[in-house]
Amino acid sequence: MKKHRTLASSLELSNAVRRDVLRMTHRARKSHVGSSLCCVDILAVLYHSIAKVDPLNPRAEDRDRVIISKGHCAAAVYATLANSGFIPVSMLKEYCTDGSPLIGHVTVGVPGVEFSTGSLGHGLPFAVGSAIAASRDGSERRTFALLSDGEIDEGSNWESALLGAHHDLRALTVIIDRNGLQSLTTTENTLALEPLAAKWEAFGWNVVTIDGHSHDELEQSLASTAAMPTCIIAKTIKGKGVEFMENQVLWHYQSPSDEDLAKAIRSLESEGQ
DSSP: OOOOOSSSOHHHHHHHHHHHHHHHHHHHTOOOHHHHHTTHHHHHHIIIIIOOOOTTSTTOTTOOEEEESOGGGHHHHHHHHHHTTSSOGGGGGGTTOTTOSOOSSOOTTSTTOOSOOOSTTOHHHHHHHHHHHHHHHTOOOOEEEEEESGGGGSHHHHHHHHHHHHTTOTTEEEEEEEOSBOSSSBHHHHSOOOSHHHHHHHTTOEEEEEETTOHHHHHHHHHOOOSSOEEEEEEOOTTTTOTTTTTOGGGGTOOOOHHHHHHHHHHHHHTTO
């Protein structure tokens, strides 16, 4: 399948997306800015370098399926889709405005979005079903599912993990955005997840732990498959790229003010982004 490119590299894409996320959440005064910034690099590598998807034909039957289970990172998803040619970049100004399809959680109807999410724990069950369908169809398409670490509290994920291993879904790859924070506190204070890798391995998955902001590590791990489904634990920083937002739980919900936006853009520039 032809891959459409609008930016030269995944790094260039991630830089553009971070700026757009900040402007979108500032303009709308509605947020999940920290949760969006932390997964930008994952989305950039996935859409730029890995997933066989075509913005000129987003419903092609042989396309890879990219399921965004952490639907609250909608700002990052929409900005990635816009900068990859699926929707006009100008459309990002409509984020979270009345009548816009770009609502605060990813929703079907936006080109490139496969499944409406937001209620956590639903994306992986859908992804497992998609991967089973591909296997039965004899299709070589892959299925990717991006999960937040907080949503792994939901039992539906563990039921799906069992099912994925049972069916030897080698074309299924789960990426866990492991930033260690959820809405009000740390994941470990809410419900301890560790040892996370050992749990997925016990469920019969190939597990890889990486730096979720390293494009090289992301590309290498996402490009690989095994004789079983793969779980990539991508260690990330909530609010990545904006120094005063990094690893701060308050930026799960808080939106940037005028002053915050200016300061955040300066922070990105100081980091070479």
